[in-house]
Structure formats: C-alpha cells, structure tokens
C-alpha cells in the first residue's frame with residue numbers, strides 16, 4: 001500500500017475528537033468539551049440565510065466581497081483601533097484558514113515561530129504542516145497564564161525567528177493580555193523584526209474589568225501585525241466558516257494570492273451573513289456573554305472548592321484546571337472521569353506539553369447541565385485514586 005506522507009503521520013493524535021465522539025454516542029455523558037458556542041446563530045442571521053439563498057452561487061474575489069471588507073475595515077478602526085485599508089483584509093474560511101495562509105506566506109522550512117504552551121490545538125499542527133520550526137514559551141499558572149515577554153526574548157533566535165503568535169483572550173486558559181505585556185511584546189517585535197500573529201477569535205468574550213486590546217493598534221505595530229478575527233465565537237457562526245485577517249500590505253497581498261490555491265474564497269453566502277452580523281452590532285454577543293459570565297461564576301469557584309486549582313478566566317469560555325494533585329496524566333484523568341462520573345472534558349495535553357496535569361472545562365454548555373456535571377464531579381474527585 002502506498003505510504004502517507006510523514007507530514008500527515010506526524011500530526012498529533014488529539015484526544016478531543018475521540019472524547020467528543022464518545023460524548024455524542026453516549027447521551028448519559030455530559031460534555032464540557034465543546035469549543036464552540038452552545039447558542040444558535042442569531043435569528044436575523046437565519047432569516048437572512050433564507051433571503052439570500054438564490055444570490056450566492058458565484059465565487060467572490062479571493063480577498064473577499066468588497067462591501068464586507070469595507071465593513072470590516074470600519075469595524076477594525078472603531079472597535080480595535082486597528083487601521084487597515086480594505087485591501088489589507090482577507091476574508092477566509094474561518095480564522096484557521098487565515099492562519100494557515102499566513103504561515104505559508106511567512107515561514108520557510110525550519111524558520112521559527114514562537115507560540116505559547118499551552119495554546120489552542122489548531123496552532124502547532126498548522127506550523128508543522130509547513131515544516132516550520134515551532135518554539136514554545138511556557139505559560140505559568142501563577143501569572144494567570146499570561147505570556148512572559150522575558151521568556152519570549154529568550155526564545156528568539158536572531159537568524160531563524162520570524163513570527164511570534166499570541167492569543168488573547170486565550171484558549172484554553174481564558175487569559176487576557178494586559179496593555180503593559182502587549183507593549184513589551186510590541187517592542188520585542190520591532191527590535192527583532194518579527195511578525196506578530198495576533199489571534200483574537202474571542203475578542204468580545206471578556207469579563208469583569210478585562211479589556212481587549214489589539215496589539216496591531218499600538219504605536220508602529222501596523223507594519224508588524226497580522227490580526228486574526230472570526231465570526232465563529234462572537235457571532236455563534238462556527239459552521240458558516242468565516243473569519244478574516246488584517247495584515248500589512250505585502251503580507252495581505254501574499255495571503256490573497258495564496259488563497260486562490262486553497263479554497264479560492266470564503267463561501268459567498270457566509271460572507272454575506274458575516275456582513276449582516278457586523279450590521280447587527282453587539283446585542284446578540286452581549287446576551288451570550290451575560291450567560292457565559294453567569295456560568296463562569298458558578299463553575300470556577302466550585303472547581304476550586306473541589307481542589308482543582310482554576311484561575312478565574314478573564315475571557316473566552318473555558319476554565320483551565322490544575323488536576324496534578326490528583327493525577328499527573330490528563331488523558332487518564334479524563335478517561336476515568338468519563339467512565340465514573342459520566343462527564344467529558346478536554347485533557348490539557350491536547351494543548352501542548354505544558355498543558356499536561358490540567359483539564360479544560362468548557363462552559364459553552366447549558367447552566368443546568370454544568371451544575372449537574374459538577375454534582376457528579378464532586379464525589380468522583382473526593383474518591384479519586
């Protein structure tokens with residue numbers, strides 16, 4: 001039989017897919033695994049889908065539809081203080097495709113990209129697919145899992161490092177980076193001539209006094225920053241597959257050109273719905289945030305009471321718990337949790353080596369189900385052997 005590529009064979013064998021499959025097949029299991037809103041898309045989006053269904057059978061330009069890029073450009077300026085001409089915006093099939101394209105356009109084989117560990121499981125394999133050289137900066141619980149600029153400096157190889165990836169609000173930790181840290185990272189990027197890939201998929205899902213700041217808005221950073229946004233989380237439109245990147249002109253043009261060889265363009269129907277979503281403003285996302293916040297304030301104290309050390313997340317919809325006083329192996333912990341407590345979540349190892357000894361609990365699940373899951377977890381943890 002013909003062999004598959006080494007590239008494919010070396011992709012990580014993530015637990016999340018298998019675990020979510022178990023949760024689907026066994027309805028008695030409560031899953032705190034999902035990485036997507038449990039809310040439907042807003043009613044207006046669904047109605048609009050039907051209205052435009054007969055007008056969407058054509059490709060769009062690879063960068064995206066003109067009116068959508070114009071609306072995004074205005075949104076970036078108003079909400080993110082990021083200046084990007086519509087020609088610097090590329091609309092993609094989710095922000096994941098934008099990251100893939102930006103990687104293809106910046107990193108040659110074995111050139112380095114620095115990324116946080118733990119971080120979203122979609123990052124590392126994307127860089128490995130291009131045979132880039134990922135370098136990790138370990139995040140620490142004591143700092144609420146904020147990236148430490150001094151550690152970034154130490155990870156830089158003057159000859160090889162080209163990109164620093166940051167993600168705020170963060171998956172899986174819920175960390176939101178402060179202006180001070182972002183400014184220090186900006187200085188590092190300028191001093192070392194690095195691109196910053198700033199993944200802001202959860203930009204609006206923030207709590208308490210946290211503030212989302214786009215690093216691309218800081219002085220001088222527009223030349224260095226590719227900002228990735230998505231309609232998946234903030235508009236509950238994961239399945240529509242639409243996101244975008246705003247990048248300096250040279251990089252944006254390269255991404256646009258490369259897009260022709262991946263998917264040509266984001267689905268036209270999804271682009272039109274993304275425009276509709278931008279026009280709708282923040283009412284729907286604010287409604288979701290209010291409910292996530294209510295769940296967060298119930299879930300996180302209860303996890304801590306059980307002895308699972310869990311910093312209060314400032315953003316996104318995940319609680320990242322340290323389970324290491326019970327079990328070092330997160331996969332073993334989750335498998336036992338599924339078997340004995342009938343609760344599923346994602347083992348921290350899926351987010352990188354520094355995620356080991358942790359579990360990600362998503363609160364993009366109904367409040368009452370989270371309560372029920374916690375009622376099951378309490379006796380499970382007490383008796384954990």
Ligand SMILES: Cc1ncc(COP(=O)(O)O)c(C=O)c1O
Nearest residue numbers: 094095096120171201230232243
């Ligand atoms: C941090 C982060 N970035 C990007 C994505 C991918 O989002 P999209 O649906 O826009 O491809 C996810 C999805 O879970 C994520 O958590």
